[in-house]
Amino acid sequence: MGEGRIGPGARRGRPSRAGGGAAADPWELYDELIAGIPDGPRVRRAEVMSAWVCVTSDDGGLGLSSQYGGRTRPPLHDGALTGMPLREAAGLIRSWNLVEAALGAAAINAWYNRADRVDAVGRDVTAPGADPTAFAAHAGEIRGRRVAVVGHFPGVETALGGARELSILERAPQEGDFPDTAAEYVLPEQDIVFITGAALANKSLPRLLALCRGARTLVVGPSTPLTPVMFAHGADCLSGLVPGAPHEVIQALRMGGKGRPRAGRMVNLVPHGAPRSEEHTSELQSR
DSSP, rough: OOOTTTTTTTTOEEEEOOOOOSSSTTTTHHHHHHHHHHHSOEEEEEEOOOSSSEETTTTSOEEEEEOOOOSSOOOSSSSOOOTTTHHHHGGGGGGGGGHHHHHHHHHHHHHHHOTHHHHHHOOOOOOOOOOOOOHHHHHHHHHHHHEEEEOOTTTTHHHHTTTTTEEEEEEOOTOOOOGGGGGHHHHHGGGGEEEEEGGTTTTOOOHHHHHHSSSSSEEESTTTSSSHHHHHHHHSSSEEEEOOOOOHHHHHHHHHTSOOOEEEEEEEEEOOTTHHHHHHHHHHHHH
């Protein structure tokens, strides 16, 4: 176990600060995301790439989701998605075929992650001219805190080096990582938790948010839906992508292979009326 990481027994006997009881119906988050999409828009194009899927709509939307392959269960829909109502395509998020579920997540993001809607969702706390990635934008908050990251992002150890304790949870763990099954034990002990937006498609997000009730919780990455629905279900900040022109995004994905898409605007949204980051830091220090 790497230096600065916490072991499951490190705080044995300490009462948890997060509610560990049974969460509400985990499908509620998904049902609300789907219900917010109107009947009119239709899928123009859906494409599965090596590490990403994308969905474009006939009203100008484009959504992304990461995908990890593994055609587990049979798909809910047999055939192309072109022409399907976007809301129906979003319903594929309920599939246990994880590639198909990623397409559903991308359809959700094709509706919500738009430049003309993002300002109504929340306030972007990214400093002008600063690095907009989630770890950089919140570097001031993590200093001296217990921090966990669900998903081993490239360079995360360096980016979050100011944390007092850093715990990384990963489905395919690298040396020093916790397996993601440690979430039940590790997350309730944290001050700040970053959760990959890919957790939406694999259905782990509702439980992860429930485990983080006592922490400041950020859902991060281009797979993150930018909508107040996420705030209502426990996210404190949404660090996601507002895609640029569809042809530029798709070209970037094809050229970048497994890299993060860069064509667009990264945002770090908090609810309107939420305290400034320095006030969050003071709140954490008072715990």
